[in-house]
Amino acid sequence: MSGKILVASRNAKKLGELRRVLAAAGIDGLEVIGLDEVPEFPETPETGATFEANAIVKAVDGAAATGLPCVADDSGLEVDALNGMPGVLSARWSGRHGDDDANTALLLGQLADVPDERRGAAFVSACALAIPGQDTVVVRGEWRGRIVREPRGDNGFGYDPVFEPEGEQRTSAELSPQEKDAASHRGRALAQLVPALAELARG
Ligand SMILES: O=P(O)(O)OP(=O)(O)OP(=O)(O)OC[C@H]1O[C@@H](n2cnc3c(O)ncnc32)[C@H](O)[C@@H]1O
């Protein structure tokens, strides 16, 4: 084994979280590299119906193009009062991919008349691990909370400023990076991949 693992994300903040969680898991001997460190390759559009389907496509594309083991996350926010939307459309809810402020503002507007007791939501992350020559594995982590009425906090990304995790009075953008990783959907999903990653690191 090469000792390298590709983490396939175009979202710098998400990539940072994935790197951080992998580092905290103490997987020594695996050098994490990003998409900007490998030659460009065609990427399949993320049009799957589920987080799992999209995560698998991203990881399989990355592994096939580079010959490296590849981890990818597909994630989003499921809002109870919106029947689970924005879901897989979270990154482009306002119509502009990755425009966090516009996505968040649109969501808050849609929920303006929704009372406090019906503002439940969950962040969901599907993380896939594709290793050339092996079956691809996909796992899921969820983080329940509620949608507040005004954005608060500067940490994190995406919908973090309007998501208050269960048992918290701070939004996830007010948590430290370590606090977010310990509780988050992404942290919980990646934790399930640690044994496979540790085996990979052992070579
Ligand atoms: O596909 P890649 O390149 O990894 O980057 P992306 O930003 O497009 O990522 P997704 O397709 O998985 O869409 C995830 C969106 O869901 C939201 N999201 C996911 N995880 C989040 C988190 O931890 N905090 C806040 N928002 C999150 C945020 O709007 C993300 O852009």
Ligand SMILES: [Mg+2]
């Ligand atoms: Mg995406």
